[in-house]
């Protein structure tokens with residue numbers, strides 16, 4: 001593909017990304033793979049270049065652009081080399097005409113920038129939400145240890161007890177250590193959220209929103225594979241990805257349970273009032289993970305944010321029913337919006353006055369409301385809100 005044809009391909013990819021973001025469709029990475037599935041003529045260098053162009057344009061646009069071309073013109077505005085590729089060549093984009101719409105730059109839509117600012121995220125804190133994310137791994141203590149593990153490439157220790165940071169783009173998934181379950185890819189912030197759970201061997205822990213089990217696996221390692229660890233989710237395909245990961249990690253203790261949305265407790269009736277800890281890694285807007293999914297900014301609307309908050313509150317109530325007297329809920333979201341963090345905890349404590357918020361103290365981060373915040377700018381991790389709530393004995 002010529003450089004101009006790559007720009008045109010990126011424009012077409014961006015059209016699909018914009019459409020999916022508005023309709024709540026597939027993430028950008030998947031759309032890019034789909035795009036190339038029917039375009040076999042594109043080689044690996046072409047694919048990489050188109051992907052990089054598309055993501056650079058996504059990062060450069062704040063609010064949802066009106067079209068892929070408007071998004072790419074934003075990038076052309078700040079990069080002369082790209083502007084020169086709008087040359088009207090056979091497979092390239094048409095020449096730029098005067099007054100053509102160019103997408104707006106910035107961090108996100110105005111309402112979202114305001115909501116972040118109200119949540120204390122502005123200036124450098126806000127800019128860092130769109131930085132490139134590092135590649136972090138967690139050494140699985142069921143099979144190895146950070147002190148002794150031998151890896152093919154140089155690593156740097158992170159502030160998580162078993163965390164290592166690698167060069168961006170390191171092909172970790174091709175390493176024997178990965179295939180054999182000695183390491184897992186996991187952001188340091190996510191590892192620290194698991195540290196806040198403080199799960200111990202022999203306990204009963206419920207991971208209520210386990211997804212594909214990123215945190216469940218870390219909990220199994222902390223529990224030394226002893227006790228009860230239930231991984232639950234309402235999304236069957238996601239939850240089904242946990243079993244092979246658990247097998248690789250040697251985490252035989254994990255039991256999965258598929259939940260029925262709106263009737264979650266039906267499948268957990270035997271656990272009511274019995275859990276030492278319930279982890280609520282709630283579905284959220286993902287404002288703390290924009291470094292990895294910058295198009296997530298375009299998915300969020302005030303309506304969707306309100307729906308997330310309602311679900312988060314409901315999941316906290318469900319968790320409260322599962323916790324034994326003297327037990328805890330650890331609430332986690334990868335969002336920096338108070339609407340999905342400290343506001344939810346304030347609401348929970350107002351609804352359950354007998355419960356109390358515990359102090360959270362992690363090697364990185366700082367207090368936010370009655371919980372704890374990690375952010376890309378302050379901590380070099382994905383953005384997280386973490387709170388610990390105790391039920392009286």
Ligand SMILES: C[S@@+](CC[C@H](N)C(=O)[O-])C[C@H]1O[C@@H](n2cnc3c(N)ncnc32)[C@H](O)[C@@H]1O
Nearest residue numbers: 208209210211213214215233234235281282283
């Ligand atoms: C932030 S993700 C979890 C990520 C996962 N814990 C990890 O560490 O990889 C939130 C999960 O909540 C799930 N979810 C959404 N609604 C739910 C509900 N009502 N009950 C349980 N899980 C739900 C989603 O399917 C999604 O997998």
